[in-house]
Amino acid sequence: MSPEPPLIGIVEDDAIMGESLVQSLTLEGYAVHWWQDGASAMGEIETLRPDLVVCDIRLPDADGQTVFKTACNAGGKAPFLFITAYGDIDQAVGLMRAGAGDYLTKPFAMEDFLNRTRQLLDSGQRDQAEGVLGISRPMLELEALLRRLAQRPSSVLIAGETGAGKEVCARFLHTNNPRKDAPFMAVNCAAIPDNLLESEIFGHERGAFTGASGRHLGYAERARGGVLFLDQIGELPLPLQAKLLRILEERRFTRLGGEQSLTFEARLICATNADLYQAVRDGRFREDLYYRINVVSIEVPPLRDRPEDISWLMQRFFAEFTASMGVELRGIGSLAEEVALAHDWPGNVRELRNRVERGVALALGDMLMPADLFPEYRGASDETAAIASLAEVREAAERRQIERALAETQGQMQAAARLLGVSRTTLWEKLRRYGLTAGLTD
Template identity: 60%
Template sequence: MSPEPQHFLDGRRILLVEDDPIMGESLAQRLAIEGAKVRWLSNGSEALRHFSHAAPELVICDIRLPDMSGEEVFRKLADGGASAPFLFITAFGDIDQAVRLTRAGAGDYMAKPFQMDTFLGRVKSLIRSRADETGAPVLGGTPEMLRIEAMLRRLASSPATVLLTGETGTGKEVAARFLHAVSPQARKPFIAVNCAAIPNDLLESEIFGHERGAFTGADRRHLGYAERAQDGVLFLDEIGELPDRLQAKLLRLIEERSFSRLGGEAILPLRARLLAATNRDLEQAAREGRFRADLYYRLAVVSVDLPPLRERRDDIPWLAGQFFDASLDRDRNILRGFSSLAIEAALAHDWPGNIRELRNRVERAVALAPGEWIMPADLFPQRRGDASAQADAGTLSAARDAAERRRIESALRETGGHVGATARLLGISRTTLWERMRRLGIHAAQ
């Protein structure tokens, strides 16, 4: 086994629930020294309230808490869909309970007192297993996108049909390709079909194929997408646009895992895994009779909803950087990156076209930006010379205030609203933080 990296816990999000101030501070400080981002809470109610915001990779929890037991915290979070492993800290008399919780899927437990090195070893073991599952972020770094990415990784080895939903441009095909790339069939074909882009009279032939003479103009056998996908993935995009007649055929394809080419009698097996995507509310369409309910339930064995970009603004700089690197020709471009004003403008934009719009704007800016840095007008050329748009964008001072507000609010979320911890995280005094929060109209969580 290779040696543990020196900074293995760097950036790892850990939720510590411990009411003993001495032990809590000792564990929080040591984990922070190891590089972890620690949120220390003293009771179960706070842990339940802050869990969704913290999106921790590990929960370290005392079994005996002042308002409820650690077991209650674990079971309530598990019932709510949380999957982060728990490391329980327990007194000798609670060991039987800790063992029962471990068998229920908690992760591990440690009996007090314990050596700090042993404790860190257990933490790293649980974090390592979590890291092996999730890997480095690919779809985004916000808690919601990390949760979606972890779910897709878990689905990768399953044959279950997956329905990806979300607005146009949110990256449904990217998510489908990611799922395929981390699956055991990654080297097999990925066949994408846009059901809205192919004329209805040709769509059946394109999906299922046809034999020679099946219809006028069919002068040779044609293999459809279902056959060409082989042992890989058949991805049906814009599945909500599928005509009624083909909805019935697709239902039979899913149920029987077999099909025939148009004009043919041979029964061919469907070997590929089926993924589908839509920007429509198929559940509502099924209730209203605009989409087959039985097909909807077959498609939505697992449903994954991708949030719009305006709801995951913290991903905008990261995504913009990805698209910048992909578009840049370093032999021809003198560009060094995005100016702070360009990032501020991007963060203020609502992105109705979502990730697709961001990619297109970055590619255009890389191609046409005249200077070393991409400026707001390079991303949003329609604003150039528009006084009202420039007024909306605000002054440099306003842009700085907006950036400072976001950083403070992010730090407050990381520390659960604890002003002293937030000040330490930001490297400023508590008095300075209070003054800036007052000036920017920021209120600490109660």
């Protein structure tokens, strides 16, 4: 039996254009579904799950950006090929930064359209398991590792700065495991007082201590065959470290004040933002437990080390919060993105999420602007200084992009210029201004 052809969804209100695209794609052997308005597409795209969506940016009842966000929120991974007029190119480029596949400017040659279609279908088949945690190389590599680990029962230690996404990675591990329907029990070891932590993790029997009026099942028991996730594991008191070690060695435990031995069925995943090895040397963490929980160790890179993910995450959070709050905003302004790219993000992804949520809730205009993300700009008494600050941000973002292009092309100016979409002369002038001329080749 021959495999089913790829399904391509077309969102196009122009009858002549739509019929032309349907006919050309059908002759190429693709299955095609044509929607003539945005509402129909958004209502059916989750059910049909096309392999590629060809979408006009301007529709009678919506725009392509809304259709794209709806598909993303529904969990769709199909690449989008946007059809745009010349005046909408900026929006199309912004959508590509948000994760869309490509765009074509009207009028276009049908052969060019079919070539782009084939390229996007090929890339979608190669990358269908990628880009869930981020689009930067470090996060794509981390995601691939987590997918492999998901099929194995080994204990995992996830390290990384506060807010970098350690629990997100732990949940990703769980949802890609065959036992994903089992519970995921998360415990923040630093958020629960020491005198309650043992009871919360291991449970207690009635009368085990003052106030224990009944039996309480702990997280270890409630996790059953799923995951017990211990965040901030370095804050676990030494006496509880010994009991946790026994769980890992014997796969058994008892409730506080109890005598019955219970089987521990869950997978243990731990996370820390501290140097556990240093804690072992300082005597604050058991060495034997350290090696037990550190069967496989992974590290989530901080957001400042993966700038490619910043705009991608902003778009995801923007779509999430505009939908949940019912707020109508046109999008994220380019200046807001530039300010975000220049920020160090000490709070990592958690800080970015918080700033986008606050910005969407309190936005002053119909676009998310720098002052919405960073309210500290609103208090500037000197308006000129605020404008100068944004200019500096723009230059810093431009310099970083040039440096990335040079790194990608091993310092070859012509190749870097092509990658950046500028002439060699323009790139040379910018390199001189930023002092980046050393080690270049033609």
